[in-house]
Amino acid sequence: MKSFKLFVLLPIFLAGLAAPAMAQQNIAVINEQRVLRESVVGQHIRTRLEAIGAEVRAELTAIGQPIQQQTEALTTETASMTQQAIQQRPDLMQRIEALNQQAQQFELERRRREQELAQTERQAMQPVYEALNPILEEVVASRGIDILVDRANLVFASADVDISDAVIALLNQRLPTVPVNRVRLPEGAPAAAQQ
Secondary structure (H helix, E strand, O other), X not given: OHHHHHHHHHXXXXXXXXXXHHHOOOEEEEOHHHHHHHOHHHHHHHHHHHHHHHHHHHHHHHHHHHHHHHHHHHHHHHOOOOHHHHHOOHHHHHHHHHHHHHHHHHHHHHHHHHHHHHHHHHHHHHHHHHHHHHHHXXXXXXHOOOEEEXXXXXXXXXXXXXXXXXXXXXXXXXXXXXOOOXXXXXXXXXXXXOO
């Protein structure tokens, strides 16, 4: 009976010893996504990227629409023909081949434009990440924080340990805007494979 009490009391005693060591750690949480979404600079970048994205979509529509129209016309023209009948018409085969090449070129162009958008975003975000490091260091030092964890890596965190508001306020003061200029890759630049 005495050994049972010892096994029950031992974990409680050990937990009591570990608690003061853990209590000495000052842990804080930052919601990086919220900082980037709600800060003035984050909203500015998002607005500019949306405008650049709309511009890219309009350009792709202008390139793709004639291909789509020609494809629809050729489909209507050959709808009642068998595959063998189509293959016996060199003019149709030539048009089909030309449309296939145009479609491939369009896909390469679409990928190139996606890369441009991704690089534009990376370029615009670079100064934000550079500004965040000293801001985080300042907030961590001023509050005596020992451990800082991103909210995305947690299941639960109390709102009173979240320093996102303080980080947003400092970021708004120090970096309200950045240039967001569209990156343009050279024509014919190879598009990276989709991941």
